[in-house]
Amino acid sequence: MELVKILTIFTTIDVMRNKFEGKITEYIGNLVALRHFNLSHNDLTGSIPSLIGKMSVLEALDPSFNHLEGEIPQQLSSIYTLARLNLSHNQLSGHIPQGPQFSTFDNDSYIGNTRLCGNPLSRKCENDIGTPDQEEDENDNSFSGFTWEALVIGYSCGVVPTFSTGYLMLSAGKPKWLAQIIAWEQGLKIRRIEIQRQN
Known part of the structure; x- marks a missing residue:
């Protein structure tokens, strides 16, 4: 089913377990009223769009159990309403962003991403480790x-x-x-x- 236009007033989108493929579109940042976004258990690839940081009232984000790669966008750390984050079981890499909300998420939010590093994981990033x-x-x-x-x-x-x-x-x-x-x-x-x- 193809939606010609997505309403930007949606507050909840749950499309888990739908076998969706492809990348998450950059236009997702236009959903400025969205509070709960569940993309888990699909076959999504590519990176998490940085424009997701425009979703300033987002409270829960769950793109777990996909094939997302690349770094976690730093823009996510500016969403002060974000209370639940599940990025587990993807192929994400790099440093976990630091910020007021990110300090509240535990290891479970990142399980299965073997190339992620930084707090709260026990694996430190190379530039954080000195001799x-x-x-x-x-x-x-x-x-x-x-x-x-x-x-x-x-x-x-x-x-x-x-x-x-x-x-x-x-x-x-x-x-x-x-x-x-x-x-x-x-x-x-x-x-x-x-x-x-x-x-």
């Missing part, structure tokens, strides 16, 4: 700003001048209120010592 020496160098570089030399310089530039200035100000009797408080406390200590000696 142990590189990781140690990065750790050393990240810590290099907090060496003992930096601490000494910070201490010298901050604490020493502050105490020196405070000592000079108190010696000169300024500010008067602070000098009077300190002199009063010192006077109390001297009196206590004298009382203790008399006893």
